[in-house]
Amino acid sequence: MNEIITARNVGMKFKAVTALTDVSIDVAPGEQVALLGHNGAGKTTLFRLILGFIKPTAGTISIDGHTPGSNPARRIVSYLPEQVMFPKMLTGREIVRFYAKLKGAPADEVQAVLRKVDLLDAADRRVATYSKGMRQRLGLAQALVGRPGLLLLDEPTSGLDPISRQHFYELTADVARQGGSVLLSSHGLSELEAKTDRVAILRNGELVANGPLAALQQEADLPIRIRVRASADAVDEVFALIGGKRLNCASVELLCPRSAKMATLSKISSLGPRVEDVDMTPPTLDEIYRHFSNLGPEPDMRSEK
Amino acid sequence: MNGVLTIAATEIRIGLRNRWIILSSLILLVFALILVLLGSAPTGEVKTDAVTVVVASLSTLSVYLVPLIALLLSFDAIAGEIDRGTLQLVLASPVSRGGVLLGKFLGHVFVLSVAVISGYGIAGLVAFYASGGGDLAALLGVGRLIASSIVLGATFVAIGYIASASVRQTGTAAALAVAIWLFAVVLYDLALLGGLLASRDGVFAHSIFPWLLVFNPADAFRLYNMSAINVAATGGNLGGAVGSATPLSGVWAMFSPVIWAVTALGISTMILNRVRP
Incomplete structure (x- = not known):
């Protein structure tokens, strides 16, 4: 078994809320998986479990055979949270260098990663002067540095324009080509533009779909x-x-x-x-997503209202 | 260890960029210079070195200002990074949580040290030359004041981390830091004074008060500096007889802030280990 993520019957209960119920999902090396679900469906909770920030109340998760949050697991995983505000006074290069050092990545990787995310010209400017898209790309640069075995990206494309989004998927495809796995979350399928190998849909903490997009399209039969x-x-x-x-x-x-x-x-x-x-x-990607999320058809297809 | 130094270096860089270092140095320098200039008047009467008088005033200033600067540096360390989402990134990398705190501690203490050394150092030199040179041992007093101020600051940096790690909002952490400062440097002494006045039989004054005094790192710092001045200024009355009556006299009084710093770092690491970002 050489899966990067192996999650078996994972459940997570907070005090009053059940965030995840019986979620089983595998991610293989070199695979790109999109995790879909509306707000509160459990996407970020699953990420926090994979990072080892919280422990599941049921089931098990392993990262390439290691416990999430353990040192060997943390060496594999790279994370980009939904919202991150880097210190405004530092330059982009300083920030990428900081995370490269924390991950023990060689110093020359900083330059390569900055070039990849197209921030080389702005690398020595302070983050305070960056646009939203540039900050998002800086976050991605930070995640890419250190050649991660698993890239965890929480809503990575939400602030990006279509061209940056396309460029973004080229970068994750690059990671996958080098054998790294990518698990990214998103609100809707339309943002993904069918760029991932597999789509997993969470609804109220349950995994309701998990397969290639074409298979989901067939299954939904819209x-x-x-x-x-x-x-x-x-x-x-x-x-x-x-x-x-x-x-x-x-x-x-x-x-x-x-x-x-x-x-x-x-x-x-x-x-x-x-x-x-x-x-x-x-049927559009959003309609398929709606089908599995059980949100009902789009407003203009409803008979009443 | 590499991660610890990386975090420390970044904290120092941030301290330089957001002008924290220059600002706190200037605050200390301005207050110290005011005391130097005002303190030069009564020199003749107490028959002690002008610089020693300045050191005495500066140590009182330190009790108020240094903990304040230290808490201002540290209250944001954890709560702020949770707020901004950067703590998650740091904790996702292979650095231990204790290492994260230690790195921040080293960085913040460095920032504080630069402020104290430049602020008090310049003021000390001004006093030294303004009084026409004089005793070199007095300069040693300035060095002692600087060193003990850094220890005092380190203590409150570490205490600030406890406040910062226990709450999730930066605003709450700031309020907590102000409360800690108010309690440690103002209310605590007032309460002790009240206790002294209330207990007429002297049991409190003899057996409890000295321990309570050393227990507070700010008071212990004051004790150390006053007793040091007492020795330096032979027969001088600056420190009174307080130093000799305490359980930890002289340099031993500095044990209090050191123990506090180590304990506070331990407690804040424990709290941080439980934080679920």
Whole structure:
């Protein structure tokens, strides 16, 4: 067994709150896993358990065979908390150097890591002058230094613009390519943009899904959304023929299961000139996430309210 | 050990950058210079070295200012880092929690030492030359004052860590630090004075009071400096007879702050070990 994280039936109870119930999850070397869940679902609690800051009230966790929080485990793990404010008076380079020394990483790695996160030009400026995105990248630099075997990232992309986010996933992919594992948490699937090997979804402290995104997509089996725009004056006719829901005076929207996709499309095409345009949207990542989080469908798909 | 020194070096760097070192040095220097200039007036009457008089005044100043500066340096050490999320990062790295505290302690004591040495050192030299040179032994008194002030400061740095590790908010830690300062350097002495006045039979004054006096690191510091001055200024009345009546006289009085510092570091490490960031 050479998993980096092995969690078996982990439960965590605080005084009045049960934060995690019977969570079992493995992360292999070189694997990138996204941990999803809304606020309070237990993502940060799981991270704190993996870091050894708190001890599980049930079950076991091991980090490459070591107890979380033990010295060998801490040498493997690198952490980026959701919110971190580095000392404003220090420069980015000084901060990365500080954590490199604490982790016993060689000094020349500091420069390499700063280049990786694109902070080389600002490295000798004080953190007080950094933008939010730069601070986030500095946090990542701090986590990357020391070639961690396991990168724990709590909501790492929440403050990033799309381009930085893409760059961010390139960096975690780099870590995975070198054999490191990445476990990152996020509020929603759309932020992930399908960049991880596996998705685990926590709901109220329980692991409700754990698998590759494609498998989850199949399992959820959410309907495809088809939007038909009828030509002038034909909308009532189209609506009568294919059903669904009228959006406005020109369009009709219908949801159809994946298995009925082709049949529905041929039915629409048989309407001939009465249809001007057809848009087809597969279930979005957010819809899949909502399905497993049991939040119900998106507001505009609800019948009431 | 590498981690400890890294943390200490970073604390010193932060102390330089946020101008803590320069500010506390200036505060000590300004107060010390005021005392030097005011203290030069009564020199003739007490027939002691001008510098010795200054040392006596400065040691009283130290009792108030040094613990305050020390507590201001240390109250933020743990609570603030939890607030900002950096403690989690440090604790996630392979450094022991005791090592984290020790590193901060070394850094903060260094910052304090720079302030005390430059503040009192300059004031001492000014007094020395203003009184036209004079006895070199008086300069030794300044050195003794500086050294014991650093020990006193280290004690309150360590006590400040207890406050900082026991609460989660920086604001609460600050309030606790102020309360500790008020109690140790003001209220404690008032209470002792009240006790002396209340117990007419002298049992309190003879058998309890001296121990209570040495128990407080700030009072022990004062005792040490006053008794040292007593020896230096032969026949002088500056220190009174207090020094000879206490259970730990002379340099032994400094045991109190040292023991306090070690104990406080131990207690704060114990509390930090229980913190769940």
